[in-house]
Amino acid sequence: MRVLNIVSSPRGDRSASVAVADAFFEALRVRHPDVQVDTLDVWAEALPEFDERASSAKYKAARGGDLDEAERAVWATIRGLADRFRLADRIVVGVPMWNWAYPYKLKQLIDLVTHRGLLFEVKGDTIGPSLDVPLGIAFLVRGQAYPEWGGRPPKEFDHQSSYIDFWLRLIGVREVRTLVVEHTWGDLAGPAVEWGRAQARAMAADF
Numbered sequence: 001m002r003v004l005n006i007v008s009s010p011r012g013d014r015s016a017s018v019a020v021a022d023a024f025f026e027a028l029r030v031r032h033p034d035v036q037v038d039t040l041d042v043w044a045e046a047l048p049e050f051d052e053r054a055s056s057a058k059y060k061a062a063r064g065g066d067l068d069e070a071e072r073a074v075w076a077t078i079r080g081l082a083d084r085f086r087l088a089d090r091i092v093v094g095v096p097m098w099n100w101a102y103p104y105k106l107k108q109l110i111d112l113v114t115h116r117g118l119l120f121e122v123k124g125d126t127i128g129p130s131l132d133v134p135l136g137i138a139f140l141v142r143g144q145a146y147p148e149w150g151g152r153p154p155k156e157f158d159h160q161s162s163y164i165d166f167w168l169r170l171i172g173v174r175e176v177r178t179l180v181v182e183h184t185w186g187d188l189a190g191p192a193v194e195w196g197r198a199q200a201r202a203m204a205a206d207f
């Protein structure tokens with residue numbers, strides 16, 4: 001089994017999402033010693049900007065136009081990143097909540113790889129995935145919890161889970177399991193992360 005492990009916290013050893021994902025992979029390796037984990041750390045990967053050159057490559061690739069040398073180079077990098085998704089039997093993504101959503105570096109990766117003809121297809125008026133990945137997990141961590149706040153329901157503060165779930169399903173992850181770990185900053189952080197690690201270990205049992 002090959003698992004793509006997307007890391008989107010820049011905090012390394014101090015990261016709650018990395019600690020939770022690490023517990024998951026430790027447990028998974030016990031059950032599946034042959035598991036191959038491809039870790040795609042969006043902060044370490046030197047992702048190209050999705051700039052004018054990359055945009056031009058995308059539109060030319062879509063229309064079958066001739067890419068110049070610089071466009072070919074960036075498009076090859078983008079295809080290389082998308083190939084790592086294609087090779088995966090499972091996808092795991094660790095996501096810190098940043099401003100009620102997710103880190104911009106993760107969105108950079110999403111914008112780099114999520115194109116018609118790469119990770120999804122459009123046929124007529126139907127949009128469908130390019131991947132066929134049976135299962136994925138999103139480890140979602142948040143500094144605090146969201147009870148009713150100033151008369152606003154918790155859902156209003158969550159622009160993290162719905163997009164990550166939507167994106168994974170759109171590209172072809174058939175079942176997306178989610179673990180939300182709250183209170184990962186402040187006094188409650190220690191027990192919160194330990195709780196998350198225990199839940200993650202349990203999730204490795206039928207992955």
Ligand SMILES: Cc1cc2nc3c(=O)[nH]c(=O)nc-3n(C[C@H](O)[C@H](O)[C@H](O)COP(=O)(O)O)c2cc1C
Nearest residue numbers: 009011015016017096097098099100142143144184
């Ligand atoms: C730029 C930034 C924005 C954040 N925004 C939120 C937020 O909107 N809501 C929240 O609950 N926590 C927020 N936090 C706290 C993080 O979600 C929390 O520290 C989490 O543990 C970060 O994940 P990590 O430990 O894997 O890096 C923010 C942290 C940073 C650095």
